[in-house]
Amino acid sequence: MAAYNKETKNRLEQIVEIARSLSEIQDIDILLERILTETRHIVNADAGSIYVVEGNNLKIKYGQNDTQLKLLEPGEKLPYTYFSFPIDETSISGYVAKTQRPLNIEDAYNIPEDTPYQFNKESDITTDYHTSSIYTFPLKIKGGALLGVIQIINAMDDEGNIVPFSKEAELLISHFASSAVQALQRAYVTSSMVKRMLKMAEFRDPKETYPHVERVSSFSLEIYDRYAFNHGIPYDEQEKYRDLLKIGAKFHDVGKVGISDVILKKAFPRFTEEERNIMKGHTCIGAQLFDPSESDLDIICRDIALHHHDRWDGGESGYPGKIDLCSFSIKDGRLPEGEVLKGNDIPLAARIVAVADVFDALSHKRCYKESWSIEESFNEIYNSAGSHFDPEVVDAFSQIKDRICSILNAIPDTE
Numbered sequence: 500m501a502a503y504n505k506e507t508k509n510r511l512e513q514i515v516e517i518a519r520s521l522s523e524i525q526d527i528d529i530l531l532e533r534i535l536t537e538t539r540h541i542v543n544a545d546a547g548s549i550y551v552v553e554g555n556n557l558k559i560k561y562g563q564n565d566t567q568l569k570l571l572e573p574g575e576k577l578p579y580t581y582f583s584f585p586i587d588e589t590s591i592s593g594y595v596a597k598t599q600r601p602l603n604i605e606d607a608y609n610i611p612e613d614t615p616y617q618f619n620k621e622s623d624i625t626t627d628y629h630t631s632s633i634y635t636f637p638l639k640i641k642g643g644a645l646l647g648v649i650q651i652i653n654a655m656d657d658e659g660n661i662v663p664f665s666k667e668a669e670l671l672i673s674h675f676a677s678s679a680v681q682a683l684q685r686a687y688v689t690s691s692m693v694k695r696m697l698k699m700a701e702f703r704d705p706k707e708t709y710p711h712v713e714r715v716s717s718f719s720l721e722i723y724d725r726y727a728f729n730h731g732i733p734y735d736e737q738e739k740y741r742d743l744l745k746i747g748a749k750f751h752d753v754g755k756v757g758i759s760d761v762i763l764k765k766a767f768p769r770f771t772e773e774e775r776n777i778m779k780g781h782t783c784i785g786a787q788l789f790d791p792s793e794s795d796l797d798i799i800c801r802d803i804a805l806h807h808h809d810r811w812d813g814g815e816s817g818y819p820g821k822i823d824l825c826s827f828s829i830k831d832g833r834l835p836e837g838e839v840l841k842g843n844d845i846p847l848a849a850r851i852v853a854v855a856d857v858f859d860a861l862s863h864k865r866c867y868k869e870s871w872s873i874e875e876s877f878n879e880i881y882n883s884a885g886s887h888f889d890p891e892v893v894d895a896f897s898q899i900k901d902r903i904c905s906i907l908n909a910i911p912d913t914e
């Protein structure tokens with residue numbers, strides 16, 4: 500670092516610190532979002548997007564825009580975006596993905612005509628924004644494979660004027676990107692382990708499909724973000740919790756791997772009393788897959804798996820309640836009698852996932868029922884506030900209706 504001036508050296512040291520904090524993030528999506536946020540902060544960029552490679556396309560994961568965010572009410576978020584486009588010259592990000600080389604554009608509206616790529620004004624027009632400087636760079640792992648592309652827009656100087664991305668900015672980003680890629684590689688390993696576990700559950704229970712699990716996880720994160728805003732939960736606590744919740748929510752019904760096929764795949768007539776009781780055991784089986792002494796992730800996974808069917812008011816249809824997991828064995832499969840668990844004694848993560856899971860089940864077709872309309876599904880959740888569900892969680896859910904609908908559209912059932 501000796502050849503750098505003092506300010507650059509300080510910033511490089513800050514980057515090392517930020518990169519270290521990235522390594523604690525386990526969920527791949529949360530990590531991608533954070534990498535985009537930090538990249539923008541490091542070089543003071545007003546906006547940006549992060550894309551991941553999916554086959555021959557780039558798919559947007561997150562878009563951020565401080566200017567547009569300031570126009571919203573506190574706690575609100577920009578619309579949830581989902582689109583993909585080919586890895587080719589028809590877009591700047593596609594071109595960068597194809598060449599796998601960074602590209603620094605001083606002014607999007609003055610790109611020489613003989614360049615192989617052109618700026619697409621469409622998004623500026625629809626969002627009433629003016630893009631000037633753009634820096635786009637690939638995220639590549641060590642062996643050279645491309646993970647995705649980050650594009651940051653409108654570098655700002657200390658007075659808030661839009662300026663081109665400087666040589667120093669390029670240097671800082673390239674340092675940060677190499678650490679970010681290491682964190683990403685680790686998170687990809689975790690993510691494929693999670694996917695494998697979920698795939699096993701899906702083989703057993705045709706209702707627990709990949710899209711259902713992804714939607715429940717995304718709904719849960721959105722509900723938590725709003726809940727955390729409503730309750731003034733400190734930023735650091737939020738960041739840690741949302742990372743664990745995003746993964747934990749996916750495992751809510753993983754315990755169904757331990758339920759017999761005869762029961763799981765039964766479509767009609769519905770369960771006998773005995774079968775229903777065995778089915779309820781999926782909460783305890785799921786919980787037994789996680790050891791709370793191992794990690795915070797295990798704690799949240801266990802809480803969610805065990806308590807996502809407990810009711811806020813402690814009503815009879817909730818289960819399993821307070822339970823000693825040692826008194827449950829997979830062999831006999833019956834749920835032991837548990838003392839009622841209600842209200843805030845039910846872990847927050849389980850109260851959130853309960854809303855997300857029921858809403859998703861209502862709004863989609865299942866082997867035993869047709870899908871309800873979106874309006875009917877929302878109303879059912881609203882009407883169950885204070886009885887089945889935590890009213891404050893439902894409150895948060897009702898405040899993010901648009902984002903919930905966008906997730907429904909972004910992650911459809913595959914049939």
Ligand SMILES: [Fe+2]
Nearest residue numbers: 751752807808
């Ligand atoms: Fe369940």
Ligand SMILES: [Fe+2]
Nearest residue numbers: 707751752856
């Ligand atoms: Fe589910």
